[in-house]
Amino acid sequence: xxxxxxxxxxxxxxAENGSxxxxxxxxxxGPAAAAVTIVEFSDYQ
Amino acid sequence: xxGQIAAEFPGKVRVVYKDFPLAFHEGAxxxxxxxxxAGEHGRFWEYHDLLFVAQPxxxxxxxxxxxxxxxxxxxxxxxxxxxxxxxxxxxxxxxEGRAAGVRGTPTFFxxxxxxxxxxxxxxxxEAVQAALRVGGDKRP
Numbered sequence: 001x002x003x004x005x006x007x008x009x010x011x012x013x014x015a016e017n018g019s020x021x022x023x024x025x026x027x028x029x030g031p032a033a034a035a036v037t038i039v040e041f042s043d044y045q
Numbered sequence: 046x047x048g049q050i051a052a053e054f055p056g057k058v059r060v061v062y063k064d065f066p067l068a069f070h071e072g073a074x075x076x077x078x079x080x081x082x083a084g085e086h087g088r089f090w091e092y093h094d095l096l097f098v099a100q101p102x103x104x105x106x107x108x109x110x111x112x113x114x115x116x117x118x119x120x121x122x123x124x125x126x127x128x129x130x131x132x133x134x135x136x137x138x139x140x141e142g143r144a145a146g147v148r149g150t151p152t153f154f155x156x157x158x159x160x161x162x163x164x165x166x167x168x169x170x171e172a173v174q175a176a177l178r179v180g181g182d183k184r185p
Contacts, residue, residue: 014157015145021154022141023061024134026084027093030051030059036176038047038169039061041142042151044077044096045070045103 050169058173062093064138065150072103077135079108082125088115
């Protein structure tokens with residue numbers, strides 16, 4: 001079971017430490033107005 | 046898995062993919078660049094999904110073959126890979142990830158909340174539901 005803390009959630013596009021994420025539209029799917037943004041850092045291997 | 050989450054919360058979830066090729070995954074960087082080459086043709090996500098099925102076969106020949114499967118022009122695709130034109134963009138994603146505290150893959154930020162490692166789908170359901178409970182995205 002994974003605990004997920006709930007509190008004051010930073011705005012989408014921002015990490016917990018305040019770092020901002022740029023969003024490449026080509027690498028984004030789902031509506032821009034979505035209430036929840038999931039940013040995934042991954043590699044293919 | 047994230048596609049399933051998006052389907053379970055229609056219209057409420059946006060997924061953003063960021064490259065974070067690990068140095069000891071030899072094929073990860075060229076694969077990331079190739080996916081961006083596919084993106085030039087509007088096929089990023091199809092190619093992305095194909096790569097996860099095909100891993101770890103990521104030779105240049107493999108990458109071009111996968112493009113061909115999607116109907117993309119092989120010669121132009123090979124030239125895109127060889128040019129390295131997307132390398133700096135991939136490195137920029139890595140820099141963003143490091144600045145945000147990413148140390149391994151996969152790492153997720155769900156409205157900013159970090160979730161590290163391969164997770165059961167229930168972890169994503171819970172995180173999305175929690176984000177929705179607190180009002181979701183506060184951006185204007």
